[in-house]
Amino acid sequence: MRRGYWVHEILNQYVQKTPPGLTLYLLWAAISLVPEKDREPMYPMHTLVNEAVNATHLDAKLGFAKGLINAVLRRVLRNEHLYQEISEEKNPSYPEWWIRKLRYAYPEQFTKIIASSKEKPPLTLRLNQREIGGDTLKQEYITKLKESGLSIQAVRAVSNQALPNALELLNPVPVHQIPGFFDGVCSVQDAGAQLAAYLLSPSKGSRVLDACAAPGGKSAQLLEQFDINLDALEIDPARATRIEENFARLKLSGGQVLVGDAANPQTWFKGEPYDFILADVPCSASGIVRRHPDIPYLRQEADIQALQITQRKILTALWGLLKPGGRLLYVTCSVFPDEGESQAKWWLNAMPNAVRLGAPGQLLPNQHHDGFFYALFEKAKD
Numbered sequence: 001m002r003r004g005y006w007v008h009e010i011l012n013q014y015v016q017k018t019p020p021g022l023t024l025y026l027l028w029a030a031i032s033l034v035p036e037k038d039r040e041p042m043y044p045m046h047t048l049v050n051e052a053v054n055a056t057h058l059d060a061k062l063g064f065a066k067g068l069i070n071a072v073l074r075r076v077l078r079n080e081h082l083y084q085e086i087s088e089e090k091n092p093s094y095p096e097w098w099i100r101k102l103r104y105a106y107p108e109q110f111t112k113i114i115a116s117s118k119e120k121p122p123l124t125l126r127l128n129q130r131e132i133g134g135d136t137l138k139q140e141y142i143t144k145l146k147e148s149g150l151s152i153q154a155v156r157a158v159s160n161q162a163l164p165n166a167l168e169l170l171n172p173v174p175v176h177q178i179p180g181f182f183d184g185v186c187s188v189q190d191a192g193a194q195l196a197a198y199l200l201s202p203s204k205g206s207r208v209l210d211a212c213a214a215p216g217g218k219s220a221q222l223l224e225q226f227d228i229n230l231d232a233l234e235i236d237p238a239r240a241t242r243i244e245e246n247f248a249r250l251k252l253s254g255g256q257v258l259v260g261d262a263a264n265p266q267t268w269f270k271g272e273p274y275d276f277i278l279a280d281v282p283c284s285a286s287g288i289v290r291r292h293p294d295i296p297y298l299r300q301e302a303d304i305q306a307l308q309i310t311q312r313k314i315l316t317a318l319w320g321l322l323k324p325g326g327r328l329l330y331v332t333c334s335v336f337p338d339e340g341e342s343q344a345k346w347w348l349n350a351m352p353n354a355v356r357l358g359a360p361g362q363l364l365p366n367q368h369h370d371g372f373f374y375a376l377f378e379k380a381k382d
């Protein structure tokens, strides 16, 4: 998926008309394994051709395509000027509208943002401070990680916010290889996402709503770090069970899972307003493309405006549930200002009693964290 547009352009040069279904996909898959410019090949080139040709035996519909696949791949691989003819940088795997939006919003950084989607995302842990709070237990756990062969480094801060519970694994592994994961010692959570609990910083005993909560990463972090009474709301019942599972794995108490629509509180709100609300609203997810490279293929330009409208509905409904003097944190994992700064500005205009407090605003994806937007509002006491 990360090379899809480049592969498509290459293929267009070598076939007169688009081959049907499976033949096209097999060619795509094979060409996507051609090494990137100046990189070592993953497989010897003849293996790539042979295995693609062998794969034609797997489906009767591919039988006739054996010759075509063999010929096209051999010609592609023989071309020493492949990268000069069609540069991969000039064919990033995004639709035109996506690139236009990024270029407009970030004239200086947009090539870097595009390039970052090809990098390996970091794998960051959040230590459960209820299970391994305090320096001694933390050091013991770090030793255990090292003894299991994992290389780690502490994530000191993101956007000047210290993250004492964040540890980056330098060689990502599946969770079953992380010591204590199933005993609730830690969770996997991007360092940029870990800012949420610190920015909201709910006071002891306060009523907190996480309005779009599944799978429960930020809810769990709030319960690990603060003694609060938390409602974790989620519209999708199947996803809501993931929140329960995470609370159970991490042995957390103080959280209730509710199923309902944040934009329609009358169906689930019992009438007691909240001191703090986390609104991690549905968004394009344009800040986490390197983790989900299919996102640019799935989104349409019109989706962004539709998401903006949905977010406004949710925020407007949530504002009515907040106590005067209470705080709401608006979060998206997007890099589009339509789901970031423009929304924050709209909010200040639309809500006369909203006061904007300090929060990092736009975080662009980098080596240590994904792309996020954070804005914090307080409801004036009139």
Ligand SMILES: C[S@@+](CC[C@H](N)C(=O)[O-])C[C@H]1O[C@@H](n2cnc3c(N)ncnc32)[C@H](O)[C@@H]1O
Binding pocket: 193, 211, 212, 213, 214, 215, 216, 217, 218, 219, 233, 234, 235, 236, 239, 260, 261, 262, 263, 280, 281, 282, 283, 314
């Ligand atoms: C960005 S994810 C939340 C991630 C979560 N906060 C975490 O840190 O693990 C957004 C979630 O909101 C849910 N959602 C979407 N629309 C909603 C609505 N109107 N009311 C409540 N939840 C909603 C989605 O199903 C999805 O699980």
